[in-house]
Amino acid sequence: GTTAEKGDSIITLVAVTRFQRLQVARTVVHAAWTEFDFNDTGD
Known part of the structure; x- marks a missing residue:
């Protein structure tokens, strides 16, 4: 499509990627915290 549409797609892709990360x-x-907590309390 247009350059604007391509830009919006990239922004959306970046936002989704960051959210997933x-x-x-x-x-x-x-x-990791749960593991640490269990080890710390000797549960």
Whole structure:
């Protein structure tokens, strides 16, 4: 399409990619924190 449409697509793609990375990072941090918490309490 037009340059504007292409720009919007790139912005959307970047936003989605960042969101997915954030979700993955949160999952990893949560899993690591849970693991650490269990080890710390000796549960």
